[in-house]
Amino acid sequence: MGQWAIVSGIEGNLAAYEAVLEDINQQPHTVSDLYILGDVIGLQGSNQALLQRLQSPHSGEPNLHICIGWWEEQCFSLHGLSGLPDAPELMAQFGGDGVQRLWGSVLREDVQWLRSLHFGFHELDCLLIHGSTVSYADELTPNTPPITLCDRLIRADANTLFCGRSGLAFECQVEPTQLRSTVITLDGSHEPQEQEKTPRRVVGVGSVGRSPGQATYALYNPNTNAVTFKTIDYDASSNLHQLSTHSTPVL
Amino acid sequence: MKLAVISCIHGNLEALDAVLSDIDRQQVEQIYCLGDLVGYGPYPNEVVEKIRSLDIPICQGCWDEDIVEGLNACECSYPSQLSEKRGRLAHEWTNQVIHPEVRDYLAQLPMTLKQQNLSFVHGSPNSQHEYLLPSMDGFAALERVLSAGADVLFCGHTHVPYVRELENAVLTVTVQQPGQADAQQQFTAPLKRIVNAGSVGEPRHGRPNATYVLYDADTTQVALREVPYDYQKTCAAIVDRGLPAIFAWRLAQGMEFAERADDPSHVCQR
Numbered sequence: 001m002g003q004w005a006i007v008s009g010i011e012g013n014l015a016a017y018e019a020v021l022e023d024i025n026q027q028p029h030t031v032s033d034l035y036i037l038g039d040v041i042g043l044q045g046s047n048q049a050l051l052q053r054l055q056s057p058h059s060g061e062p063n064l065h066i067c068i069g070w071w072e073e074q075c076f077s078l079h080g081l082s083g084l085p086d087a088p089e090l091m092a093q094f095g096g097d098g099v100q101r102l103w104g105s106v107l108r109e110d111v112q113w114l115r116s117l118h119f120g121f122h123e124l125d126c127l128l129i130h131g132s133t134v135s136y137a138d139e140l141t142p143n144t145p146p147i148t149l150c151d152r153l154i155r156a157d158a159n160t161l162f163c164g165r166s167g168l169a170f171e172c173q174v175e176p177t178q179l180r181s182t183v184i185t186l187d188g189s190h191e192p193q194e195q196e197k198t199p200r201r202v203v204g205v206g207s208v209g210r211s212p213g214q215a216t217y218a219l220y221n222p223n224t225n226a227v228t229f230k231t232i233d234y235d236a237s238s239n240l241h242q243l244s245t246h247s248t249p250v251l
Numbered sequence: 252m253k254l255a256v257i258s259c260i261h262g263n264l265e266a267l268d269a270v271l272s273d274i275d276r277q278q279v280e281q282i283y284c285l286g287d288l289v290g291y292g293p294y295p296n297e298v299v300e301k302i303r304s305l306d307i308p309i310c311q312g313c314w315d316e317d318i319v320e321g322l323n324a325c326e327c328s329y330p331s332q333l334s335e336k337r338g339r340l341a342h343e344w345t346n347q348v349i350h351p352e353v354r355d356y357l358a359q360l361p362m363t364l365k366q367q368n369l370s371f372v373h374g375s376p377n378s379q380h381e382y383l384l385p386s387m388d389g390f391a392a393l394e395r396v397l398s399a400g401a402d403v404l405f406c407g408h409t410h411v412p413y414v415r416e417l418e419n420a421v422l423t424v425t426v427q428q429p430g431q432a433d434a435q436q437q438f439t440a441p442l443k444r445i446v447n448a449g450s451v452g453e454p455r456h457g458r459p460n461a462t463y464v465l466y467d468a469d470t471t472q473v474a475l476r477e478v479p480y481d482y483q484k485t486c487a488a489i490v491d492r493g494l495p496a497i498f499a500w501r502l503a504q505g506m507e508f509a510e511r512a513d514d515p516s517h518v519c520q521r
Contacts, residue, residue, distance in 0.1 A: 134377070142426040142428060142434075145397075145438070146422045146423075146424040146436060146438035147390065147393060147394045147397055147420075147422060147438055147440070148394060148398075149424060150390050150391075150394065150422055151390065151391050151394035154388050154390060154391045155391070168428075169428065169429055170426060170427065170428045171426070171427045171428075172424050172425070172426050172427075173424065173425040173426075173427075174422065174423075174424050175422065175423045175424070175425075176390050176421075176422045177421040177422060177423060178419055178420070178421045179389045179390060179393065179417060179418075179419065179420045179421075180416075180417070180418050180419045181389040181392070181415060181416070181417055182415070182416045182418075183385045183413055183414070183415050183416075184413060184414040184415075184416075184473075184475070185385070185411075185412070185413045185456075185475070186412060186456055186462070186475050186477055193389070195388075195389040195390070197388075197390065216429075229429045231429065
């Protein structure tokens with residue numbers, strides 16, 4: 001079974017995406033699948049060019065799996081397809097200018113294509129999703145309260161939850177060690193139950209396009225369960241990028 | 252201070268009167284209601300007017316929301332397809348008989364209520380449609396109480412009363428980030444509780460009696476109360492007023508046969 005490359009937050013940054021693809025291509029261990037956890041569109045480049053690139057993968061590239069994210073949901077809202085009308089979250093964060101730019105940068109037929117994408121993926125014992133099963137906007141970070149991380153993993157029904165909402169690269173090992181639960185009903189008290197769970201983790205996969213000139217993504221080996229973070233410096237000014245890469249294994 | 256918490260009255264005026272009489276005998280200082288005043292039962296307007304007349308703080312239930320906004324939730328409004336089919340009939344009947352001022356009242360109800368370390372919700376802090384079952388994962392249940400910022404979380408929605416105590420919680424998180432040293436954080440939590448008030452008007456614990464809970468804020472003691480009443484009067488009224496007879500049968504049995512939740516942890520994505 002080949003490795004998975006897991007990315008998020010391309011945000012229309014085609015140069016960053018191409019840099020990541022080139023880095024993936026140079027990996028010593030085959031990358032069989034590329035998961036993109038939402039935010040393919042955004043305000044960091046040409047959404048049109050990026051979407052055309054995604055819809056026309058090149059021969060030899062990993063199998064592509066794309067799910068929707070925050071930016072896609074804002075687009076759907078603007079087009080009256082889901083959520084609250086007129087994208088209030090987008091307006092609050094990026095103002096009227098951001099709303100106009102997003103509206104003008106995605107063709108209607110591409111909106112329909114984005115609507116066909118998944119909400120997330122359950123693969124092996126992993127959930128790969130933009131935010132969490134609570135919401136696309138659920139931002140999990142190393143500072144998220146432990147009990148919240150634990151809850152999201154329970155909801156995910158997975159040992160590893162890969163997410164991209166925060167744009168951060170991190171791994172949080174969550175170990176619910178103990179909990180005593182006692183239930184009393186009309187029929188009386190039940191025996192207390194001692195609860196514990198096997199360790200599981202939340203992995204933030206970084207962001208490809210959010211920071212011009214530097215892209216971060218994650219590599220996951222399903223055979224060893226190991227996660228490695230990759231950071232790539234690239235020339236944001238042209239498609240002929242100069243590559244400088246370094247990687248950080250998470251043991 | 253002694254509280255009474257009632258929930259899920261569902262248009263059952265007879266049951267509500269019986270519960271209020273029982274509460275009168277308990278030296279209660281404050282009553283809270285966790286919503287679902289209407290739906291399934293024959294007297295939705297009368298139930299709402301009685302609750303309003305007593306100035307009982309109330310949070311909005313899933314049925315109250317559905318009557319206000321229409322049935323535009325995803326399928327999780329109902330725990331199964333069979334209950335959805337039956338529920339739609341009840342919704343249509345209630346929608347036709349509800350008075351405009353009652354609908355307006357239900358529309359302005361808050362999602363949650365808070366009093367010091369006590370929180371009151373219909374389903375869960377996340378949604379009126381989420382079931383907090385006593386069998387749900389303990390850590391997930393603990394998260395619900397903590398997310399409400401409470402020591403005791405009162406809820407309804409399941410129509411079966413219970414008290415769940417969650418204590419001695421220990422959770423460890425180890426954080427690894429590129430370019431940074433590993434960091435470990437340990438989480439512990441004191442005793443937290445979920446108290447489900449059951450249902451006044453449409454019980455599902457196997458008996459037709461109304462249920463509610465008493466809570467003593469000074470001693471933190473909880474008492475689950477079961478109140479018999481003349482449920483046959485309500486059953487007769489259900490049929491007389493044109494509601495499906497199945498609801499009368501179900502009330503008399505005190506059960507939700509064939510309507511157990513397929514996925515109680517599901518939260519509406521509408």
